[in-house]
Amino acid sequence: MKNGLILLAIIIILVGLCGCTQTASPVQPPTTVTTPVQTTQPLAATIIPVPQTTGSVSDNTIRIKNYAFDPASITMKVGSTARWVNQDSVPHRILFADGVDSAVLAPSQSWSRKIDQAGTYDYSCTIHPAMQGTVIVEL
Numbered sequence: 001m002k003n004g005l006i007l008l009a010i011i012i013i014l015v016g017l018c019g020c021t022q023t024a025s026p027v028q029p030p031t032t033v034t035t036p037v038q039t040t041q042p043l044a045a046t047i048i049p050v051p052q053t054t055g056s057v058s059d060n061t062i063r064i065k066n067y068a069f070d071p072a073s074i075t076m077k078v079g080s081t082a083r084w085v086n087q088d089s090v091p092h093r094i095l096f097a098d099g100v101d102s103a104v105l106a107p108s109q110s111w112s113r114k115i116d117q118a119g120t121y122d123y124s125c126t127i128h129p130a131m132q133g134t135v136i137v138e139l
């Protein structure tokens with residue numbers, strides 16, 4: 001039993017010494033985290049009705065789709081350019097009454113015409129004559 005007490009005393013002393021020899025970890029400087037402040041305002045949606053039959057001065061694009069010009073009539077200012085975009089799966093060819101011709105527009109191709117004089121300019125598709133449209137040019 002005496003040996004058991006001596007062994008217990010040695011274990012207690014060793015455990016105590018192990019705890020005393022531990023070195024302290026170096027002190028780390030505090031880390032500063034900066035979170036940016038959100039300064040933007042949420043976006044608000046505005047619904048603006050767009051007429052289907054007449055384009056505006058700011059939108060001079062005519063889509064060619066479903067064998068029709070959309071819109072069929074647009075109004076624009078003198079010196080503006082109208083643009084036709086073929087969104088059909090077949091070719092089209094635009095011919096104006098004054099003889100200006102687009103040549104054949106394959107699907108996904110576009111063509112533009114700048115008009116420098118006021119007036120009404122009628123046009124049609126030479127491949128599909130039922131397709132007709134008008135560009136009204138104002139001062």
